[in-house]
Each structure stands twice: as C-alpha cells, then as structure tokens.
Amino acid sequence: MAPDKLNDMIAIPSSGQDASKCDAYLGCQDRYLRVVRENKQISEGSCEAAISALTFAKHPTDKKKRDVVYGTSAGSVGAFSMTVGAGGEITRKYAAVPAARAAAVTSITTCDVKADGMPHIVLSRDDGSVEFHAVGGAGGGNMSGDDGNNPTPIWKASVNETVTAIGVGAITGTETDEIVLSTYSGKIISFSQNENASANNVVPNMLTGKIDMSAKKESKKETPPPASETSEADRAASQDVLAAKVKEVKKELDSLRDALAAKQKDYMTKVNGANNSSPSKPAVAVTSEFHVRSKWELEGSACLGLVLEVDAPIDTVCLRSDVALEIFDEVEREAANIVVSMGSPQLQVSHTAGDEKSNTTSVASGSKTLCVIRPSDSSSTRLEVHFRPLEGHPGEIQAFITPKLVPRTAQLKTFPVHALCLHQRIAGTEIEWERLPMSTLRLTGAFLARDVHSWMFALLPGVPESLTTEFGVLYFKNTFVGSYLFIRYSKGEAEFKSENISTLAIIRETVTREATQRKIAVKLASDPLPDSMVHTLRLLHPLVGRQLKLVQQLKILDALKEIEGQEEDRSFLNEEHKQILASANSIQTDMRLQPKRTGYLKSLIIRLYKDRDMFKGEVSPVAKLKELDHLLDNYDEKQLELFFK
Numbered sequence: 001m002a003p004d005k006l007n008d009m010i011a012i013p014s015s016g017q018d019a020s021k022c023d024a025y026l027g028c029q030d031r032y033l034r035v036v037r038e039n040k041q042i043s044e045g046s047c048e049a050a051i052s053a054l055t056f057a058k059h060p061t062d063k064k065k066r067d068v069v070y071g072t073s074a075g076s077v078g079a080f081s082m083t084v085g086a087g088g089e090i091t092r093k094y095a096a097v098p099a100a101r102a103a104a105v106t107s108i109t110t111c112d113v114k115a116d117g118m119p120h121i122v123l124s125r126d127d128g129s130v131e132f133h134a135v136g137g138a139g140g141g142n143m144s145g146d147d148g149n150n151p152t153p154i155w156k157a158s159v160n161e162t163v164t165a166i167g168v169g170a171i172t173g174t175e176t177d178e179i180v181l182s183t184y185s186g187k188i189i190s191f192s193q194n195e196n197a198s199a200n201n202v203v204p205n206m207l208t209g210k211i212d213m214s215a216k217k218e219s220k221k222e223t224p225p226p227a228s229e230t231s232e233a234d235r236a237a238s239q240d241v242l243a244a245k246v247k248e249v250k251k252e253l254d255s256l257r258d259a260l261a262a263k264q265k266d267y268m269t270k271v272n273g274a275n276n277s278s279p280s281k282p283a284v285a286v287t288s289e290f291h292v293r294s295k296w297e298l299e300g301s302a303c304l305g306l307v308l309e310v311d312a313p314i315d316t317v318c319l320r321s322d323v324a325l326e327i328f329d330e331v332e333r334e335a336a337n338i339v340v341s342m343g344s345p346q347l348q349v350s351h352t353a354g355d356e357k358s359n360t361t362s363v364a365s366g367s368k369t370l371c372v373i374r375p376s377d378s379s380s381t382r383l384e385v386h387f388r389p390l391e392g393h394p395g396e397i398q399a400f401i402t403p404k405l406v407p408r409t410a411q412l413k414t415f416p417v418h419a420l421c422l423h424q425r426i427a428g429t430e431i432e433w434e435r436l437p438m439s440t441l442r443l444t445g446a447f448l449a450r451d452v453h454s455w456m457f458a459l460l461p462g463v464p465e466s467l468t469t470e471f472g473v474l475y476f477k478n479t480f481v482g483s484y485l486f487i488r489y490s491k492g493e494a495e496f497k498s499e500n501i502s503t504l505a506i507i508r509e510t511v512t513r514e515a516t517q518r519k520i521a522v523k524l525a526s527d528p529l530p531d532s533m534v535h536t537l538r539l540l541h542p543l544v545g546r547q548l549k550l551v552q553q554l555k556i557l558d559a560l561k562e563i564e565g566q567e568e569d570r571s572f573l574n575e576e577h578k579q580i581l582a583s584a585n586s587i588q589t590d591m592r593l594q595p596k597r598t599g600y601l602k603s604l605i606i607r608l609y610k611d612r613d614m615f616k617g618e619v620s621p622v623a624k625l626k627e628l629d630h631l632l633d634n635y636d637e638k639q640l641e642l643f644f645k
Helices: 217-221 232-275 330-335 449-459 501-517 530-566 575-582 584-615 622-633 637-644
Strands: 006-013 022-028 032-037 040-046 051-058 065-072 077-083 091-096 105-111 120-125 129-134 152-158 163-169 178-183 188-193 206-210 292-299 303-310 314-321 325-327 338-342 349-352 358-361 369-375 382-389 395-403 411-417 423-425 439-445 472-478 484-490 493-498 522-527
Touching: 006 065, 022 051, 032 051, 065 105, 105 163, 120 163, 129 178, 292 395, 292 411, 303 314, 303 395, 303 411, 314 382, 369 382, 439 501, 449 472, 449 484, 449 501, 493 501, 501 522, 501 530, 501 584, 530 575, 530 584, 530 637, 575 584, 584 622, 584 637, 622 637
Parallel strands: 006 051, 051 105
Antiparallel strands: 006 022, 022 032, 032 040, 051 065, 065 077, 077 091, 105 120, 120 129, 129 152, 163 178, 178 188, 188 206, 292 303, 303 382, 314 369, 314 395, 325 382, 338 369, 349 358, 395 411, 423 472, 439 493, 439 522, 472 484, 484 493
C-alpha cells in the first residue's frame, strides 16, 4: 500500500453522514503523508522529515474541516488541512521547524485546555521532553492556521526518559484537564494545572506527580459533584483518604524490599558456591531480564546518534567498532552527561563478576574504536552518544549494555555503518536538479531492479528493505558537505548523479564488490564534470574557513586578554573585538576540537583528488598528494581550485 515503512496511522471519516467509512492517513519514513481510501491512494503531501507521530483536530468553526497534525523524526511539527466528504485532497497549513537540533516527536495529541473551542498541541519527544504548543499565537489562536502563525511552545517539562504515549483529560479530578503520559520504564506521570496560576495563561505552571491508578470500584460508580459544591470538609476528607492510601503503599513497598533482599541473599549464596567449583554447589544459569530500546540514525548535525534506553539504571556500555569513528570530544560528553573511557583495540576488556573476580574477554584485532561509556548520573536509564565517521568505510558497531541489576547480565546490540552513512533521504521536489553540475555514473548488466535495490539498501541509510515497483527512484543529501545524490534504476540499468565525485566513487566500489560476489556481469560508464569538483570544493570552503577563522580569533583573543587585564575602560575596542571577548569561552572550547575537524576536512579534499584521478583511470602521484597536503596547510581557495583544474 505504501512504498516505505509506516511510522504511524490514523483514520478519519471520509463522509460526514457515514462514520463507518474512513480514510487512512499514513505517516511514512520517506517524508510523505499519504491518504488511502479503501485500497487506493488518493492523495499525498511531502514533509520536511520522516513522520513519526500523527493526530487530528477539528476546526473551531467549520465542522467539515479537519487538520491532520504531525510530528517528525527531526523534531518539527506541522499540519495539513482536509475537508470531510471531499475528494481526500490535503493542503499544507504550516510547518514549524526548530532552529536548533530537537529530539524526534514520539507522540502527539490536541486538546482544548481553555474550553473555548480552540484546540492546541501537546507532544512528547524521544529525549523525555513534554511540550505544550499554542497554535495561532502564544495566547490562543486557532487550529486552522488561518492567521499564518506556526505553533508556539509555551510550556516544557522533562521526565528524563522516552515517552511512549501521551493524552489529555480529567484524571485525578474533574475541575481541570491534565496531561498524562507513560514512559519506557513503565511509569505513569500526570502534569496538572496550578490552581493559583493566572486564568489568562493557556497552560499555567504545571506540577508533576505520579498517579495511583488503582481506584476502588465503589468510587467509580459515584458521580463527582460540581466544583462549585465542593466544600472544605470534602477536601479534608479526600486528603485523609489519600494519606491512608500512601501509608498502605509504603508498607507494601517495605514488604517487597524485604522479600527482594532475601532473594538476592539466596542468589549470592548460590553464586559464591558455584564459583568455589565445589561439586556439591550447583551452577546458576541466568537470562537477561531487562529490555533495551535502541535508536541509531543520522541526525541533522551530520553525525550518527546512538540512543540506548533500559528499563533499569545503566551501569556501563562497552562499544566496539571495526570502523574508525570520532566520538565527540569532552564538550559534547559533558552536555550528554556521560563519561567516556577510551581503550586500545589491542587491550583486553575487563568485566567484574558478582564475586569481584575479573573475567577478561579478548577483543578482535580488527577493532578501530573501543570505549566504555558510563552515565554521569548513577540512576540514569538513558544514554546518548554521537559519532562522525568518514564515508566510504562500511562496518558495524557493537554495544554491550550492562545495567545495575542482580544477577549481572548484559545484552549485545549491533548497528550498521553504511558506506554513505552521512547521506539523508529527501523528497526530490525540494531541489532544482537542472541547476547542479552533476557528474554521472551509469551501470548496465544482467541484473534485476531488486538487485540494485538491495545494493542501495546496504549502501545508504533510509532505503526500504523491499522494492514494491518495477523501478526505483531515490534522492539523498550529504548532510555534512551539502551535495546531492540522484539514483534511478530498473531492470538491466541504473544511473547515479551527484556533484560530489567521491560519492560516485564509493557507489562504484560498492556496486562492483556486490556484483562480483553475486557473479553478476556489469558494465560501468562515467561522465565526471570538472565543474562538479569545483562545486564540491566551494561547498567545503565555508567549513574550512570557519576553522581558519577560529585560529585567527584565538590569536586576537590572547592579545585582548592582556588589554582586558590592563585597561578597565574597553570602550575603544571595535564591535568585532568586543564580540570576541564576549565569546571567549566558546572560542577556547571550539579550539579543542579544531585539530580533529580540520583533519577531517583535509581527508575529504584529499579523497576528492584521488577519486578524480580514479575516474580518469590514473593513480594519484605521491608528489602531487604531498603538494596538495602542503596547500591545505596554507589554505587558499583560488589556489586549491586551480590545483584541481
């Protein structure tokens, strides 16, 4: 029914009179919202990112109109409008893209907290954030988006773990609605309105509290009195009932703790006996009883993000990779609240067992990256770390997750690193392809369209596992360099276009290797354009220039620091120098990352030169590579472009 993975789906009546007939709205991984009636697709609309959550809202004045509200994996929020009883067409209403990187939207709903017929948006994110957005202005507005305003976030909280579902309604009382949500570890949390907050505020200051869902059946049968009839005596009585219930729960918790301690003591006795290797002491076999939720995807900041979430506090995560990866430096680690201990692939990894004796496990000599990560917070159940690999080197990352549980067990999760791992799938309508200087790589041979599709699935992220048509068309963007990739294939032929020669070289290497393994004869023809290389260099110039400017700012900063220590009046400084002084901390922090970032950019440019010669059927001379390396150390944009020409 849909050419790519379905992330969410909702059904909306297609006719105002017959509620049994519905249209299905599909939120797809390929950045499209599709409308299906019976067994046919009747409409579709492209979005700015893969849709991760869907809901709908009624129009405040027109009963025939609906708004399909969505959240995306990039953290944006948007809406399409539709009319009940019409042909199923959808039109864009708005799209609110966050200025900074935001976590993916995991759940979304609409509500009317002011009871004035104006629905607003409540959403949750992958990092545990819960947000309230007013549509049509910070103080109100309408869901129709007729005034052209995007949703405005006016309240935010965090539960520090992934929110799996969210809803709004009367939960613990009848006076006001509350936001209730469930988390990955099984918690049910409610956010209620502060009674003393201003009535003009859409969402007053909210207080968090965990809800006891075990209400007595007798209380469910009673009809709660109106808020105006609630007396102080009733409030006091309800407080006494609540206090008694809390006391009863605490007593039950104490009993469970005692039972748990007894079980742990019994287990440790058996484990110690088994480790003493006595024939009379039985060995204890254990299984992993915790669950791990993982997410491995390319993020908007041109890096690969790994998120691991466990339903128990995390002790350590050991990472092993056969691909060279740059784990972001101390700045990013502190922001993520993690401690990273780098190791050597030649060393052994020590693991402490329950009897405090260490068992060592040798690591494969092919490991390029090895580290142990620990959350800074000992009670944290979530861990997030970011990597940036160099494209053209496929492999995998293995993560060994060990929580703070007895008995001590671990789980292994494996994540692929694609050869073009920094490429993100986009909608083809976003780009004016005819204006780009695209080089071409053509492939012909005795292969099927599904063969090429399987090669693309191994080469690029975001490609569906199966091909549902007789041909395939894919569009990608390199999130780091900014170049584009167009792919079209069918039975016996395939075409690849990009202004980045290195991208086509990686495709050529992968396709040749995969075809050889399957014993499929293929012919390759290429048409590299000189303008393509110049275009790619000009995409890289701002990235290199940013690093060079950082070095210059640091030199100026050292001189300004001396002036700052000697002169109290600094009004004679120009605006640029004042800005450098104000940004002193960020400049010094970025300089710690500057050598790695500069080296990464140099490797991209050197590979571009080698790939240029490869398409000519030549091998880059060593003398030329040394000359290029010297030129990159004394970077000049015009000289570099002349060198490539």
